[in-house]
Amino acid sequence: MLGVILFSMTPVTEPTWDPRQYLRHADHRTRPFHDLLAHIGTLPGHPAPRIADLGCGAGNVTALLADRWPNARITGYDTSRDMLAEAAAHTRPPLLDFAEADAATWEPTEAYGLIVSTSALQWIPGHAAHFPRWLDALAPGGTLAFQVPGNFTAPSHTLLAGLRESDRWRPLLHGIGDRTASVLEPTDYLTRLRDLGCTADVWETTYLQTLHGDDAVLDWVKGTALRPVLTALADDPGARDAFVTEYRDLLREAYPPGPYGTVFPFRRIFAVARKGKP
Numbered sequence: 001m002l003g004v005i006l007f008s009m010t011p012v013t014e015p016t017w018d019p020r021q022y023l024r025h026a027d028h029r030t031r032p033f034h035d036l037l038a039h040i041g042t043l044p045g046h047p048a049p050r051i052a053d054l055g056c057g058a059g060n061v062t063a064l065l066a067d068r069w070p071n072a073r074i075t076g077y078d079t080s081r082d083m084l085a086e087a088a089a090h091t092r093p094p095l096l097d098f099a100e101a102d103a104a105t106w107e108p109t110e111a112y113g114l115i116v117s118t119s120a121l122q123w124i125p126g127h128a129a130h131f132p133r134w135l136d137a138l139a140p141g142g143t144l145a146f147q148v149p150g151n152f153t154a155p156s157h158t159l160l161a162g163l164r165e166s167d168r169w170r171p172l173l174h175g176i177g178d179r180t181a182s183v184l185e186p187t188d189y190l191t192r193l194r195d196l197g198c199t200a201d202v203w204e205t206t207y208l209q210t211l212h213g214d215d216a217v218l219d220w221v222k223g224t225a226l227r228p229v230l231t232a233l234a235d236d237p238g239a240r241d242a243f244v245t246e247y248r249d250l251l252r253e254a255y256p257p258g259p260y261g262t263v264f265p266f267r268r269i270f271a272v273a274r275k276g277k278p
Contacts, residue, residue: 014079014231015177015227015228015230015231016080016082016227016230016231016234017057017080017082017083017227018082018222018223018227019057019058019082019083019085019086020086021219021222021223022057022058022083022223022224023058023060023086023223024219024223025211025219025220025223026060028207028209028211028266029119030060030061030064031207032118032119032147032205032207032268032270033061033064033118033147034064035147035205035270036116036118036145036146036147036270036272037064037065037068039145039201039270039272040114040116040143040145040272041143041274043069043072043113043114043141043142043143044111044113044139044140044141044142045072045113045139046069046113047069047071047072048069048071048072048073049069049072049073049112049113049114050072050073050110050111050112050113050114050139051065051069051072051073051074051075051112051113051114051115051116052074052075052076052077052108052112052114052115052116052137053065053074053075053076053077053116053117054077054103054115054116054117054120054121054146055077055078055117055118055119055120055121055123056076056077056078056083056084056087056098057078057080057083057087057119057120058083058086058087059076059083059084059086059087059088059089059090059098060087060090061118062074062076062087062090062096062098063090063092063096065096065114065116066090066092066095066096070095071095072095072113073094073095074095074096074097075096075097075098075099076096076097076098076099077098077099077100077101078098078100079100079101079102081100084098084099084100103124103127103130106133108137111137111138111139111142112137112138112139112142113138113139113142113143114138114142114143114144114145115134115137115138115142115143115144115145116143116144116145116146117145117146117147118146118147119147119148119149119224120146120148121146121148121182121183122148122149122179122182122183123179123182124182125179125182126182127182128184128188128189128192131144131192131193131196132196135196135198135273135275138275139275140275140276141274141275141276142274142275143272143273143274143275144193144198144271144272144273144275145270145271145272145273146270146271147268147269147270147271148183148268148269149183149266149267149268149269150183150185150186150204150267150268150269151265151266151267151268152179152180152183154265154266154267155250155251155254155255156217156220156221156225156251156254156255156264157180157225159247159250159251159254160177160221160225160226160229160247161178161180163243163246163247163250164176164177164178164229169243172232172233172239173229173232173233173243176228176229176232177225177226177227177228177229183269184269185269186202186203186204186269186271187202189202189269189271190202190271193271193273196273197275197276198273198274198275198276199273199274199276200271200272200273200274201270201271201272201273202269202270202271202272203269203270204267204268204269204270205267205268205270206265206266206267206268207265207266207267207268208263208264208265209263209264209265209266210260210261210262210263210264211261211262211263211264212261212262215248215251215252216255216257216261216262216264217251217254217255217262217264218244218247218248218251220264221251226244226247229243230244
């Protein structure tokens with residue numbers, strides 16, 4: 001059985017992942033999933049629906065699906081073997097497991113009650129083109145639910161993009177990690193999902209996250225947005241450290257710490273689409 005993954009990128013630009021770094025901010029990263037989960041209603045096959053978690057990462061949110069639907073048959077899919085190794089700790093045989101697979105080649109052989117993804121589809125250029133195929137894999141009345149970051153105009157990302165494309169770094173990093181074109185606006189998601197015959201609820205939330213510790217925003221992006229750069233410069237530690245230092249200084253100015261920590265606003269886009277019954 002194949003499933004869906006977090007990435008569909010070329011080997012040159014596909015980032016390597018550090019599960020421990022990613023999980024350093026697990027509370028803030030998991031909160032949007034709780035909010036997404038709260039909008040998902042009864043699933044076909046209840047109380048034992050079939051569920052796919054696309055881009056499951058370290059598996060901590062996949063485990064929340066098992067808490068919500070303890071009798072469900074759930075598989076979390078990702079391409080990162082490091083993430084899947086971390087996710088293995090959440091396995092609950094025979095109901096919850098994890099697998100390595102590729103969205104571009106996924107051919108489901110059974111019907112799902114829920115296909116869900118959180119903070120993953122932004123890594124798949126043109127992911128909305130996969131909606132028809134994923135909806136076809138749902139049982140009548142099934143749900144496609146996802147959440148993606150919508151903060152690509154925030155300083156954390158615009159400063160990173162500007163630095164990558166500066167005279168010093170462009171020869172090494174041109175186009176590396178650029179995901180601005182991958183995520184659509186909420187109205188676009190709503191239109192596409194309704195045009196496909198779904199009832200859809202789409203919304204956005206900006207979380208005023210308060211991070212703690214020195215260079216807290218840099219520590220955050222080391223787990224996500226900075227991964228493609230760290231991967232591209234992995235064979236040149238001197239260049240990697242120089243880039244990170246330049247980026248750190250820019251982030252310090254953009255996100256100064258306050259008396260209660262560093263406020264890091266983070267916009268996210270949510271969609272819950274229910275497939276029509278025959």
